Amino acid sequence: MLLAYAQLSLRAFAAIFAPLLGQRSWRLSALFNQMVNIGVASMPTVALANFLLGIVLAIQGAGQFQKLGATALVANLVAFSILREIGPLITAVIVIGRSGSAITAELGTMKVAEEIEALNVMGIDPVKFLVVPRLLAMILMMPVLTVLGEGIGLFAGWLISVTSLHLDPVFYVANSIDAVEQKDLFTGLLKALIFGGVVGTVACYYGIQVEGGAEGVGKATTKSVVTSLTSMLAMDALLTTLIYFT
């Protein structure tokens, strides 16, 4: 199973880079379609989730910092944790639930309806035709969604701090900027990029190997979501260790 997954991923990435070596280009219309499906359509949910988490972070942080008499530190906490961890993580969770599952279900249904076999018979590579647009859209849109989510999360933290904690609006912003470095933003986005690759390959792999009709599609979708979540978290732990402990 792991071998088949690795094989599919390698073939997909090879096909993604093939146009750079002068081969036929990607199917741009399919790529844009998938970018809309995966990216644009996820924006409201990603924004809402990050907004709510921004609020929660600010309130929870304020509770702790109040005991130390340092409520102003809420700004540091929110900026720091959203950029480094919460933003990429919660965005990936939303994308897995919304788009990863949809990719697996769609490809699985196509497999069951003999559509993938039909592609093979027509001499069209299903990896190039189906996997590449989805995987590439996932890799491109995950950082975009993450930036959007982080912006909204930071705004939510600011909003709560200014309205309920009576912190100075300008002072809060200055504090936030002081607390983080550019590196925090970039490592967060690097994580998002890699999460996109992981979620895209896992979702396509489980979709393409579906067998056994509607029941098979359901089972594959469940497996796809569970595997995406766990491998995304494992990747997060690995990257955090590599970036901040070495």
Next chain:
Amino acid sequence: MSETKPKSPYALEVRGLCRSFGSRKILSDVSFQLKHGEILIIMGGSGCGKSTLLRHIIGALKPDAGEIYIHGTEITKLNDEELSKVRKRFGMLFQTGALFNSLTVGENVALPLLESSDVAPNIADLVVKLKLELVGLTGFEHLKPAQISGGMKKRVGMARALALDPDLLFCDEPTAGLDPVMTAVIDTLTVDLTKKLGLSAVVVTHDMTSAFRIATQMIFLFDGKIIASGTPDEIKNNPDPILQQFINGYPDGPIPFKLSKDDYFKRLMEP
């Protein structure tokens, strides 16, 4: 094609094909040939191995033993890239049509043209119109597969199979679910194509009326073996009781109606 191989007298040749799934033998020692311009019907009851045989011929499954030659090229040991070259020379009509639901009817037919060769879009449009005219679906280009009937989907599948002007056509149950008129249309189309364009066709079916109308060669599969083969007349006059039961559609005979001949009462009472 760039390679110059000695041209085989057969469009398709299968030699000693064997395949088991686990301990179940699905195909055992299946051999037959198809000459250019002929229509071969593969008959057999449900579960006899017809679909498995067809999936081997199109290269979707690999056999345990045996060889398959398409225009003289042995395909069971080819890698994906070589196989896709061979596949461009044949068309396949799937049982349910296997159309892409996200594309329109026209885009479905144009797909093999646009993806596997550098055809200009306006030429592809023209070919789509020609092929849809052929199956009697002119003007349906802009509908989605979900908006047309099952029979129409099948005809679109036929148009798509013909898009690259193949010289070998495979049909999996082409007339199942079609009304008698549409069945006749598909049959006439298959015969016309072989006569006018020199296409060879392999048709898997258990529609006997249609089979005898179009066949030039027939093989009958039972339990993974070919138990009868020949021209339609030879098949009609073959005294084999299994074959006669099948082509005449008797409910009981050598092909048992019941799964096992054990005592019915005993089976009911078994825990």
